[in-house]
Amino acid sequence: MLLDGKKALITGAGSGIGEATAKRMAAEGASVLVVDINDEGGKRVVDEITAAGGTAAFHHTDISKVEEVDAMVKAAVDTWGGLDLAVNNAGLAEHPGRLHELDPAEYHRVLGVDLHGTFYSLRAEIAHFVTAGGGVIVNTASGAGEKATPGLTAYSTAKHGVVGLTRTGAIDYVRDNIRINAVAPGTIFTPAMEAAGPKQMGEWADLVPMGRMGKPEEIAAAIVWLLSDQSSFVTGTVLEVDGGYMQG
Numbered sequence: 001m002l003l004d005g006k007k008a009l010i011t012g013a014g015s016g017i018g019e020a021t022a023k024r025m026a027a028e029g030a031s032v033l034v035v036d037i038n039d040e041g042g043k044r045v046v047d048e049i050t051a052a053g054g055t056a057a058f059h060h061t062d063i064s065k066v067e068e069v070d071a072m073v074k075a076a077v078d079t080w081g082g083l084d085l086a087v088n089n090a091g092l093a094e095h096p097g098r099l100h101e102l103d104p105a106e107y108h109r110v111l112g113v114d115l116h117g118t119f120y121s122l123r124a125e126i127a128h129f130v131t132a133g134g135g136v137i138v139n140t141a142s143g144a145g146e147k148a149t150p151g152l153t154a155y156s157t158a159k160h161g162v163v164g165l166t167r168t169g170a171i172d173y174v175r176d177n178i179r180i181n182a183v184a185p186g187t188i189f190t191p192a193m194e195a196a197g198p199k200q201m202g203e204w205a206d207l208v209p210m211g212r213m214g215k216p217e218e219i220a221a222a223i224v225w226l227l228s229d230q231s232s233f234v235t236g237t238v239l240e241v242d243g244g245y246m247q248g
Contacts, residue, residue: 001027001028001030001031001225002028002029002031002224002225002227002228002229002230003025003085003187003227003228004026004028004029004030005029005030005049006029006030006031006069006084006085006227007030007031007076007081007082007083007084007085008030008031008032008076008080008082008083008084008085008086008087008201008227009032009033009059009072009073009076009083009085009086009087010022010023010025010032010033010034010035010086010087010089011033011035011036011061011063011072011087011088011089011090011117011121012036012089012090012091012140013032013034013035013036013041013042013045014034014036014037014038014040014041014042014044014045015036015038015041015190015191016188016191016192016216016222017089017140017185017188017190017192017219018087018089018090018167019041019045019216020215020216020217020221021087021089021216021219021223021224022034022045022049022056023045023048023049023052023054023220024217024220024223024225025085025125025222026049026052026055026056027052027054028224028228030055030063030085031055031056031069031079031080032049032055032056032057033056033057033058033059033072033075033076033079033080034046034049034056034058034059034135035059035060035061035072035090035122036056036058036060036061036065036090036109037060037061037062037063037090038061039058039060039215042058042059042060043058044203045058046058046106056209057079057234059072059075059076059079059123061131061200062071063088063090063113063117063118063120063121064112064113064116064117064118064120066120066123069122069123069124070115070120071122071123072121073124073127073128077105077128082132083129083132083135084135084136085132085135085136085137085227086125086135086136086137086138087137087138087139087140087223087227088117088118088121088122088125088137088138088139088140089139089140089211090117091113091114091117091118091140091158092109092110092113092114093110093152093157093192094106094107094109094110094152094153094154094155096151096152097151098151098152098153099153101145102153102154106154106198107153107154108248109154109158110154110158111154111157111158113158114154114155114158114159114161114162115157115158115161115162115165118139118162118165120144121163122137122139122165122169122180125137126173126178128170129173129178130173130176130178133177134176134177134178135177135178135179136178136179136180136226136227137169137178137179137180137181138181138182138183138223138226138227139162139165139166139179139181139182139183140162140179140182140185140219140223141154141159141162141163141166141182141183141238142155142162142184142185143184143185143240143242143245143246144159144160145157145159145160145161145162145163145184145238146160146163146184146238146240146246147160147246152248157223161216163179163182163184163238166181166182166236166238167236167238170235170236170237174216174235174236179231179232179234179235179237180235180238180240181226181231181234181235181237181238181239182237182239183219183223183226183239183240183241184220184239184240184242185214185241185242186208186227186241186242186243186246186248187204187205187207187208187213187214187216187221187242187243187245188213188214188215188216188218188219189201189213189214189215189216189219190194190216193213201213207245207248208242208245209242209244209245209247209248210243210244211245212243212245213243214241214242214243218241219241222239222241226239
């Protein structure tokens with residue numbers, strides 16, 4: 001069990017990649033604080049983890065609010081008696097359109113969660129890990145954080161920022177026994193993608209060299225590896241899990 005005995009939290013764990021990752025972390029032996037703004041989804045994931053024999057609890061957090069993020073880390077420490085691992089996965093997308101058509105309110109809404117929320121999370125987690133003597137963090141970035149993504153100005157900007165936070169944080173805290181990495185998922189079959197309909201999903205799948213969309217469980221496997229001691233010499237890395245899309 002790759003995470004046996006570890007104490008963990010993961011944001012955005014009420015559905016999609018976050019849900020799959022929370023379940024994989026628990027299956028690998030971690031005690032998992034499932035964090036989401038969606039109480040119904042988060043509590044369902046906890047119920048399913050515990051029904052499968054894992055250990056989990058739910059905590060409501062809006063990561064765009066710094067005080068709620070600070071409370072989230074405190075809740076993890078209070079619930080598990082410590083914290084070893086953190087996955088900053090929560091995020092949202094925008095309605096596609098060109099930059100001059102983007103409502104500033106929408107721009108700030110997306111960056112408030114995807115970029116600033118990730119910063120708030122890192123800030124609180126790192127503060128704990130510095131005192132505790134170390135820890136491991138994985139951020140969910142995106143292929144859109146490494147190359148231009150037409151029509152997604154705010155999302156792409158935010159994810160580029162997540163890559164910057166990951167790499168800078170990794171170097172700043174490497175001597176504090178803190179490892180910080182990110183995954184960059186490609187096109188993944190999630191409820192949000194499914195809502196686009198089969199025609200659109202087919203077009204997206206055609207863009208992937210592997211010829212299909214990825215599964216949330218495939219991202220979860222990569223995240224768990226980065227959290228585990230098997231990646232003990234890896235920090236500051238953005239791991240592309242995208243069926244070859246970035247190489248196309």
